[in-house]
Amino acid sequence: MIDFFLEKIANDQYNRVVIAYEPVWAIGTGKVATPQQAQEVHKHLRKFIEQNANAEIAKNIRIIYGGSVSGSNCKELAQQPDIDGFLVGGASLKPEFEQICKSRQD
Numbered sequence: 001m002i003d004f005f006l007e008k009i010a011n012d013q014y015n016r017v018v019i020a021y022e023p024v025w026a027i028g029t030g031k032v033a034t035p036q037q038a039q040e041v042h043k044h045l046r047k048f049i050e051q052n053a054n055a056e057i058a059k060n061i062r063i064i065y066g067g068s069v070s071g072s073n074c075k076e077l078a079q080q081p082d083i084d085g086f087l088v089g090g091a092s093l094k095p096e097f098e099q100i101c102k103s104r105q106d
Ligand SMILES: O=C[C@H](O)COP(=O)(O)O
Pocket: 022, 026, 027, 028, 029, 030, 066, 067, 068, 069, 087, 088, 089, 090, 091
């Protein structure tokens, strides 16, 4: 499905694109992907973009993870090289959201 969208994006428009990977079983369930699982998918997406656009675009595009992100799992997810941020649902309404926002800064 992503190829359908990518072919409609001009190379100079990629800086306005954010791709979110959300395993459906992780949305609002409290079951989060392991950092390794999420990293594997994000890496695959970045590689796909490299092959279908170019290496510079693939390096700079933001690929974010969503699905039961919390204060207790954000740190390790944020350390994965191809996870650029999060799409946060339930935890965005809780104090731990601040921790999630800062998780890539530490
Ligand atoms: O919009 C938010 C995402 O669907 C994830 O929601 P969640 O963090 O509650 O699992």
